[in-house]
Amino acid sequence: MANPKLLPCDQGAIRAAASVPACAARRTWVLVAAVLGSSLAYIDESVVNVALPKLESDLHATLAAMQWVINAYTLCMSALLLIGGATADQFGRRRVFLIGVSVFATASLVCGLAPQVRTLIAARALQGVGAALLVPCSLALIAAAYDEKERWTEAHVIAGLAAGALALGAFVLIEHRSRAPMMPLELFHVRTFSGINLLTLLLYGALGGAFFFLPFLLIQARGYSALATGAVYLPFTLVLGVLSRWSGGLMDRFGARRPLIIGPVLTAAGFALLSCRAAPYPAVLLAMTVIGFGMTVTVAPLTTTALNSVPTHRTGVASGINNAVASVGSLLMIALLGTVALGVFDRSLERHLAAARASPALAQTVESARGGFVIPAMPASLPPGEQQRARAVIAASLEDTVSLVQWIACALTLMSALTAALTIEDPAPLTAAGTPPRPS
Secondary structure (H helix, E strand, O other): OOOOOOOOOHHHHHHHOOOOHHHHOOHHHHHHHHHHHHHHHHHHOOHHHHHHHHHHHHOOOOHHHHHHHHHHHHHHHHHHHHHHHHHHHHHOHHHHHHHHHHHHHHHHHHHHHOOOHHHHHHHHHHHHHHHHHHHHHHHHHHHHHOOOOOOOOHHHHHHHHHHHHHHHHHHHHHHHHOOOOOOOHHHHHOHHHHHHHHHHHHHHHHHHHHHHHHHHHHHHHOOOOHHHHHHOOHHHHHHHHHOHHHHHHHHHHHOOHHHHHHHHHHHHHHHHHHOOOOOOHHHHHHHHHHHHHHHHHHHHHHHHHHHHOOOHHHHHHHHHHHHHHHHHHHHHHHHHHHHHHHHHHHHHHHHHHHHHOOOHHHHHHHHOOOOOOOOOOOOOOOOHHHHHHHHHHHHHHHHHHHHHHHHHHHHHHHHHHHHHHHHOOOOOOOOOOOOOOOOO
16 A cells, blocks of 8 residues: 655655765666655555554554554654664765664564564564655665655653653753754744644654544544455545646646645545545545645645745755654554543443443443453353444444544644635745745
């Protein structure tokens, strides 16, 4: 399955590096290796989503543990991307790329053989380390070969968020005092650059949170197979791929501001469609198509605006910041929405149990679903009719919860459209050379 959380600024990192003629002689194989490497890294960020219900059931894990299966990877990759790039510059792109491939492959093998969820989470974190080495090296290798033209309990969650906020504050302080910062804070003095990154945070946070919970709804509540669930992402991916060239021309005709408003609004409409209870399979495909179309309209102008809002010599770091913001947005929303979803799910179970006037045996079976997001195995002592009622209560609670998550994603996406309306300026006139003026 292609990565549904396409990061916005990959092409920016490519353009930020210089071409090295010696590498160009083997550029076809360089391109194949680099594309396969970076694709593996980004596909692995999302492809595990479809297996989450099965993993939770087979490993007897909780929803919180499943969140960490996703977030351990995203967190490590996001946190180490800049370090991975700097390491490649220091020790060589080819060497660091091969180390990244080795780490990623070894961690993938451990993931496949993991006997318990803690081992799986640790291996996923190691995968993230390997990905952080792969991605920047992949992009830099392409740039060198080709010329430019041709997220357990609430207390732990709060503590983790607090620690993350402190670490972020410390990072900002260190960067402010550094003579050669990895993330130049003066870039955020530019209104357009700050706005486009806030838009990215909201949009990719909504996308990550919504897509994390979707497989639980389709597999557990509606009974679709993993194959059918994975297939719902195809319209999203195909629309992004087929219409990418067309979307690139939108900015030439309308500038960045209008696509960055219309695209998120269309994406929000797709999330609203996904929130419909008991929607048939074609309706889910339609919703994913709408989301894909909205993201198609958004990605190209988002990338261009992020890069054009900074001086030319800052495009590499601007690209890295924007990609990191996209990953962090997804990470934060999976963590925050997970806490919200568990509370909503438990309250929904109580409400549906009360309405069903459940027997003690039925109530005990339903209560066993608390803390997770899957339908547990029905006890053999429970009559078939009661088993069916228990499954219906849990499935209805899952529908309630995921529907709310999709509405939250819809609201966040609309907020991203509002951000664009308030912070993205209309396109400036072209210079005599036919290019937009850049900040000095």
